[in-house]
Amino acid sequence: MAIIVSIIIRFAGGSIFPETTKKLFTLISELDFTEVLMGAMLNFLLFAGAIHVNFIDLRKQKLPVLTFSTISVIISTFVIGFSLSYITPIFGIKLPFLYCLLFGALISPTDPIAVLGILKKANVSKSLETKITGESLFNDGIAVVLFAVILQLTHTSEAAISFGSISWLLAKEALGGLLLGVLLGYSASKAMKGIDDYIVSVLITLSVVMGGYLIAHSIHISGPLTMVAAGLIIGNYGKREAMSIVTKDYLTKFWELLDEILNAILFLFIGFELLLIPDFETYWIISVVAIVVVLFARFVSIWIPMLIVPFKPKLNKGSLIMLVWGGLRGGVSIALVLSVTDPDYKELLLEMTYLVVVFSIVVQGLTVGKLSNKVQLPEPKNKPQAS
Template identity: 30%
Template sequence: PQVLLTVFIPILVFVSAWTVHGHLLWRQIWQVLWLAFPAVIISAGLTAAFVKYALPYRWSWLLCLLLGSILSLTDPVATVALLKELGVSESLSTLVEAVSLFNDGSAFVLFLMFLGAVEGDELTAGDVPVMFIRASLGGPAIGFVLGLAAAQALRLIVNDALAEITLTLVMCYSTWLVAENTPIHVSGVLAVVVMGLTLSRHGRPFVSPSVQGFMDDFWNLLEFCTNTVIFFVAGIIIV
């Protein structure tokens, strides 16, 4: 599972961050942050309480919270497609996509914390907010720094499709690996999210015009292949 996470998750997260409408995102950043962090915690807690008291499973609170963190994840693909089909505003579609992007990171942090506790790690009530804040702030900090560095590197490359595309791919995985292997255990997902957003905002203008189309096609193809492999592997596991 760790290999699958390391190979596939950075690609999917980076593509979403790279293609989101940056100017609309920053105009709605406070709504995005509220829905992606406090709202996720509330959702996970309410789901855990429902499972604990309304369902006849007699699970411990840790198991209920673990399930709550899983169910608090959102998948915007069908929703965004429907919104576009109905002709709603671009800002609403961007809000849904951006919330899902950050939601993936925040819910993943909660999931890892509760999974560790279920597997025997010491976890007190006071540890949860501390670990969540540390993982949620440390990852974006790493992503922001590496995103700026990648943007500056793009300035030095002119009309070299191979070098420019390779740079984005290397930064995608490098950000994930750096964040996941820090001693303070920050979120690799959030690091890649912020790196992608930062690189899109500050680095996309430096992508050579002749390369822009190739780069978008490359990442779209990589996203398609990744999703295909994930569903194929999931189908094999289920069957």
């Protein structure tokens, strides 16, 4: 709804409500969407999503989740980068190769918030749901590091970043974030075990999210992966060993409610970010082409691992279709593109990103449920609660 409202305001608001539209433009331009999402909302949403994931189900799908959240992101980034570097000159657009790669890095990760919201209503098998959910929760870490490395390369003509430094940065961000998350989740679970008070337990989980992000940010490791790991530990070990039935029920309902509220706010922000694009009509053709390129890259990044990685059981054609179409993009991509400062290319990157995200949420999101009913999937959906 926010996206539809923003489109109406973008194209008709200036003539119908000129003063109100002008004030709204000013208000939104002053909002630091990148900081609001990456520094606050994303941490709560990732924790809320991870706390409901059954670790046993996730462990069964560990190889596909690990593959799709790492190798597939890298493949997609380079497929998009090389494709756009050849396609953009056809439309008279000069976009350097590094900026094509930069777009590939920011648009390749599937968005956990969009994915989790859509999968609640889609009729997909439990194993496939776990693959898509697990990938979306874990792929932000490597995508953010890739984006940061490529962005740094765009600012220097000297390739001061070696393969070793990139590998170390990836390992530090990912492994450090996971380790911190496990420690925080285990410590919080132990603290809750000796209390058995649902109000205090909720406050402990809130402190894990807020304090965990500050610690991760201060020691330069992945905040998103910290939240995912902490949520998985508390949602599985904590619920099983440290919570009474009453506490477990209240904690689950609290995070479900917070998840719904923050999702609504996030999609409102995504809708209004459209108003920041000054000349939306300038790059709309290449933006439509970018949608096709991103979907093609998603297909290649899933198809290649399916050919060479020994998944058990092997993924079938229906799973491939659902993994491609169910890989939604969302607020994370918009937050990353808004952090690009180069005025020569920011408008183009922003418009391409926004159109891909809108298409992903509106078209893919609204049709993924119907598509799952037409595609033959290996098993009926079953949603056991994390114990």
